[in-house]
Amino acid sequence: MPNIKVTDLEGQEKSVDTAANSNLMEALVDADYDDIEAICGGCCACATCHVYVGKEWFDRVGPRGDDELMLLESVDGFREDASRLSCQIQLSDEIDGLELEIAPPE
Numbered sequence: 646m647p648n649i650k651v652t653d654l655e656g657q658e659k660s661v662d663t664a665a666n667s668n669l670m671e672a673l674v675d676a677d678y679d680d681i682e683a684i685c686g687g688c689c690a691c692a693t694c695h696v697y698v699g700k701e702w703f704d705r706v707g708p709r710g711d712d713e714l715m716l717l718e719s720v721d722g723f724r725e726d727a728s729r730l731s732c733q734i735q736l737s738d739e740i741d742g743l744e745l746e747i748a749p750p751e
C-alpha cells in the first residue's frame with residue numbers, strides 16, 4: 646500500500662503510511678489529522694474530508710463523482726484543479742508517493 650506526503654494547515658509536511666486503510670480519509674484520520682473531521686464517515690455527504698491533491702497526481706487518483714463535485718462546489722475553498730473528498734479516493738499501489746494538502750475547514 647502507498648505512502649503519501651501530507652502537508653497540514655501549518656505547512657508541515659509528513660510521510661504517512663496507509664497500509665491499514667482502504668481510502669485516503671481513513672489514512673488521514675488514523676494519522677491524527679484533526680482537520681479531517683469526516684463527519685459523515687465517508688458517505689460523500691459532508692465535505693469535511695476536503696484535500697487538495699498535487700497537480701501531477703490529480704488525474705491519477707481516479708475521477709471525481711457527480712455527488713462529490715456537487716459537494717465540493719459548495720465549499721469556499723473549492724479548487725477546480727485540485728479539490729477532492731479524501732473519502733472518495735481509494736488507496737492502491739498506483740498512488741504511492743501521492744502529495745496532498747489538507748484544505749482549510751469551512
Ligand code: FES
Nearest residue numbers: 685687691692732
Ligand atoms: S467524510 Fe464526509 S464527504 Fe468524505
